[in-house]
Amino acid sequence: MPHTNRKKKSSPTTAPGEQKKKVVVHTKRKEVLDEEGWVHVVDTPRTRRSIVSKGAKSLHAGDFELDGVQYINRTLDEMREEFKYWKKSWEADIASVELKKALEGRGEGGVKKCVVLGLGSLQSARREGRRASFTQLAALETLLSIFGLSLRAIRREKIPAVFQEPQFTDTDKQLLRELGYEVVEDPTAFGDIEENSLVYAIHCYADVYKKISEQKRPAIFIGTDVENSGRFTLSETAEVTAKALDEMVKQYEAIDFPQIRHDFSDTKIYWRKNEEAKP
Ligand SMILES: C[S@@+](CC[C@H](N)C(=O)[O-])C[C@H]1O[C@@H](n2cnc3c(N)ncnc32)[C@H](O)[C@@H]1O
Known part of the structure; x- marks a missing residue:
């Protein structure tokens, strides 16, 4: 089970909800900044490819669809x-x-x-x-x-x-x-x-x-x-x-x-x- 800590990090230069995904690599852990400005500290590192492809999906596909x-x-x-x-x-x-x-x-x-x-x-x-x-x-x-x-x-x-x-x-x-x-x-x-x-x-x-x-x-x-x-x-x-x-x-x-x-x-x-x- 991956361990996840959540802490808020805000950026003065990006609109709320528009933070780009950043990956900061420490010795064994990774911090992943999600689109809502939350930093997840993840024990089990995910591959770079899985992070990028998730990001790409949320950029283009949206979270839900109504009338197309x-x-x-x-x-x-x-x-x-x-x-x-x-x-x-x-x-x-x-x-x-x-x-x-x-x-x-x-x-x-x-x-x-x-x-x-x-x-x-x-x-x-x-x-x-x-x-x-x-x-x-x-x-x-x-x-x-x-x-x-x-x-x-x-x-x-x-x-x-x-x-x-x-x-x-x-x-x-x-x-x-x-x-x-x-x-x-x-x-x-x-x-x-x-x-x-x-x-x-x-x-x-x-x-x-x-x-x-x-x-x-x-x-x-x-x-x-x-x-x-x-x-x-x-x-x-x-x-x-x-x-x-x-x-x-x-x-x-x-x-x-x-x-x-x-x-x-x-x-x-x-x-x-x-x-x-x-x-
Ligand atoms: C090209 S978009 C422009 C959106 C925004 N103003 C912009 O500049 O990006 C045209 C918008 O007109 C809306 N629209 C279509 N029929 C409409 C109607 N009968 N009354 C009001 N808005 C309508 C569409 O849903 C669409 O969001």
Whole structure:
């Protein structure tokens, strides 16, 4: 029976739950740092190959699967920690400063509700996917505070901020609700889009953008650059979507979303120019 001691070791440079596996070889024992930051002191040494192959599996396959999507195990507490980490990282990045600068003095009072589509699961087995979703959530909080929709205001004035993402897990929903947001099932959120809405839909698919274009014109739409014709596959839906979006953004002026890694690649902020929104 192998003997295992567990002790916590945290690293300031990696996100919670993202520690890479390290093997420290002593004379006869091995310390194995697992993905949750626990150090296991193992009497019976495992071969290097068995450690590497286990690590590779957890990197690509995830811990469980729902509707064909791979997820990793996370407690609510771990999710809180991870969000705290990526929020801090976003706030320290130049992109966050640039976003605040770009929006200074704009949109005050114009945005009264927020509709967030396709954030992605914060439990995705894809590390880059998780990182993008956490960062997009952190950036959204910056936007909300710029527009005066601080979380305090949301709670006090009950201004709705609605999230819709078919891939959300129960823990995703718990975290978002704890942060003061509403989570709804597809397709409820489309009906929540109004003239005073901020629609936040980063890297969504053509059918999501098509549905957005069929609603009332929101005050602000943040999504994939409409002018980029290569953004969708060449399907019939994609063509219809591209046309509908082109029509929609005629009433808007656009600025680039500040870049951080690929988390906001090809993303624009569209402002409705005229105060009168056309249906
Ligand atoms: C390409 S992913 C983008 C995820 C994340 N925003 C990112 O940038 O990595 C598109 C997301 O849209 C979600 N989605 C698909 N249909 C949707 C719908 N009807 N409403 C909201 N989200 C939807 C998918 O589940 C998927 O997570």
